[in-house]
Amino acid sequence: MRAKELFSPTLREVPAEAEVVSHQLLLRAGFIRRTAAGVYTYLPLAIRVLKKIEQIVREEMDHQGGQEIMMPIIQPAELWQESGRWDVYGPELFRLKDRHDRDFALGPTHEEVITTLVRGEVNSYKQMPLLLYQIQNKYRDERRPRFGLLRGREFIMKDLYSFDRDAAGLEVSYRKMHEAYTSIFKRCGLLFRPVEADSGAIGGSDTHEFMVLADSGEAIVLYCNNQACGYAANNEKATLPAEENISGETLKPLIRAATPGCRTVEEVAQFLRISPQTIIKTILYETEKEVVAALVRGDREINEIKLLNTLGCLRLELAGAKTVQQITGAAVGFAGPVGLKGCTIVADPEVLAMVNAVTGSNTDDTHCLNVNPTRDFEVNITKDIRMVQAGEPCPHCGSQLLEAKGIEVGQIFKLGDKYSKALGATYLDESGHSLPIIMGCYGIGVSRTMAAAIEQNHDNNGIIWPAAIAPFQVVVIPVSTKDEKQVALARELYQRLLEAGIETVIDDRPERAGVKFKDADLIGYPLRITIGSKAVSENRVELQPRRTGEVTLAPTQNLEKIVLEMLTAL
RNA sequence: CGGGGCAUAGCUCAGUUUGGUAGAGCGCACGGUUCGGGACCGUGAGGUCGCACGUUCAAGUCGUGUUGCCCCGACCA
Known part of the structure; x- marks a missing residue:
């Protein structure tokens, strides 16, 4: 393909509409154009990929x-x-x-x-x-x-x-x-x-997702540190080994304490000078059929997917301030399971193992201290309803779980x-x-x-296509289109690469070298062949893989073979 | 669907506060000088300022409405 004829309008500046890198680069490198929100036209390079x-x-x-x-x-x-x-x-x-x-x-x-x-x-x-x-x-x-x-x-x-x-x-x-x-x-x-x-x-029943690992990913993947174990799950799904450690602490009598204005776990922890781990977080939800109080340890997050599955409902939303007031009799931030009525109480198993915990008291500006599950409140459902975090044990082998975005x-x-x-x-x-x-x-x-491949493979200059899905494998750039010898050599090599079955673009545009280099980097051809004046005199051309940027010199004889070898290594 | 923002030349944006005859850079066309990492000079083309209604002698600028687009939250390949 001749770059002169290739319809790939590149942009110098980042279009205002694009936020993520794959979107920016697809627009800038001339792969796509927007037709409507979430609807795109694929240009020739995109079609090839x-x-x-x-x-x-x-x-x-x-x-x-x-x-x-x-x-x-x-x-x-x-x-x-x-x-x-x-x-x-x-x-x-x-x-x-x-x-x-x-x-x-x-x-x-x-x-x-x-x-x-x-x-x-x-x-x-x-x-x-x-x-x-x-x-x-x-x-x-x-x-x-x-x-x-x-x-x-x-x-x-x-x-x-x-x-x-x-x-x-x-x-x-x-x-x-x-x-x-x-x-x-x-x-x-x-x-x-x-x-x-x-x-x-x-x-x-069973389902697996295939996640391309990239920092810009929206999903969080938890995977076992122990490679032999191989456990990996979406954090919406990740489970935990059953909780076993019951503290030997003796149960103290329940008391109430003033906690003016302390609505969040952090505020309560700071005010009472305790660890968030000793607090029971109570969050009220509304489903299409009932109000639900979900209990997790203060330093944990509720996994709404697990909660939804546990309840078997279709819709799950945080309860509004009105509902909270109505059920608990207190403002948002002071809900607790002790004496709570009119809603289903779902607790994470971890909560049941807590001793002398702190909870909201269903009274404004007051919390309960030394709350003990079973003794002080009843739970309707006990089920894993929390987000698993990196660092916690693997449910299969007990090793540490690590986190990645996907x-x-x-x-x-x-x-x-x-x-x-x-x-x-x-x-x-x-x-x-x-x-x-x-x-x-x-x-x-x-x-x-295609977009995920870019999210995972790019640098400041543009896309770095994996060779298997690159729109073209090689770009041949004559540094100066005015130098007829360079152009002739570039054309000859271009033809030979084509005949060897290598998808090649020759950048024959009458542009300065810098422009061609910038576009080559932006579009992300896996391999660039640069033909300058020395190439003509010495019969050696520069080969530069996009990913490493390392330049090697190669004789023009047997170039097809060398290129094929380099491409396989990419 | 809730919250926030934007809409001016092909692209990125200024101009809106304080209403007064449409701007820059890039890109594009032409000429010249350049030529190994987005060159420079000159000339030129290009816009019913998203749309509608209103206020006003006068609206890109003020008001109301509307449409489109983007970002943040709950869903999905």
Whole structure:
């Protein structure tokens, strides 16, 4: 490709709309342009990267027995009504009407369509396992699209659905996908980690997320320090070993103490000169059916996902000041479990092990001292409801947990019979019994993977593409386009590299060298070949990998071979 | 959906406080000098100041409304 003809408008300045580095660099390097909030046009360089990623995905899906199909983006409302998700999915579902006033949705995911397809075509255990996938645009009217391609309203996703006769079959399919995903992200040159996760609204039992590790990631991953153990989980999901240490302290009688104006754990701890660890934090929540008081140790954070799962409710919000006043009889900041009525009390197991603790007293400006669970208050539910923090013990082996930030680029779910039951997808087994098909679903955010790769691979000058997904492998830069010898040599080498099957750009623009170098760094070609005057006289060119920036000189004979070797090493 | 901010040339922004005939840098076009890390000089093109209504002799500037975009929180590939 000649840079002169390549449509990749680069920007010198950072566009005001971009906050995160992948968004900034995709705009600056001429990969994307915004069309609407969370909706982007992919320019030629982006398309090349996306196709590379898609190709890797296809190969790994096919390798595991997946078969590619293409389902419609436009889906009739009846399917969603049948599964019950037309009402449940909420405003995130893009809805539209046709000219006959019939309801449709733009597909945010395809369980409905594929399950309907399969229920009509798969009737026997002999037709399974079946793995079907597609790569196409998905539509989700996000509450807040942001971070460029990391969270768009239109994005490219690979979604595969597995159909098996039983849980054992699903287990096999699930493991295949786990393996495929591992290969995919490895081949893309990304540093990633599969972690245990919460299944959220999609439902199902087991689920893993694949996290690309990057400081800008929104998700927090906890992983075991002990490599042999290998435990890793999203912090929403991470669990703890059962609490065992009960303090030998003797129980003291409960008393009340004035704590004027101390609403937060920090304020109370400071005022009473105690450690936050001796305080029981009481937070009130409202669900669609009840008010809940959640108790955790003062230095802990409540994990609202765990709490939501524990309660089995659909909606969970912090209680408003009014509700708090009504339930506790005190202002926000003085709630405590002692004598608390009119709400369900959920406690983290750690709380039950506390002795002579401090809590709010449900009276303004007063706290209770020497509170002891069981003796002073009853708990309705005891369940792990707190965030696990780095430094705490691994639930599997007890070693220390470490923390990293990650971008979720893929997730695999065991769906079980949730959709096959709702949509009536059954098969007959050997004995003629009708059973629901057991399903799994497996997604990869392709466009997000591209952005995540940049989040993980960039420097102050621009993108550093892993060679496997780079839009081009090599850029050939004649330093001066006025020097005909340089240009001639550059063209010759460019041709030879093309013939060797290496994706190469020749920067033949009549620009100064500095401009070309800056653009080469910005776009992130893995390897740069610079052809200056010395190259012409000595027949040696400069090779400079983008990542290291180390310049090596190479003779022009056999350049293809040297380049190929360097690229494999990248 | 709640909270905050922004909207002026292709891009980044000034001008709004105190209403008075539209600005800079970059980019673009042309000419010249340059030429190994975003050169310099000159000339030029380019804007119904997001949109609507209002106040006023006069609105980019003040008021009301509206739309779009961005950021922070609860959801997701």
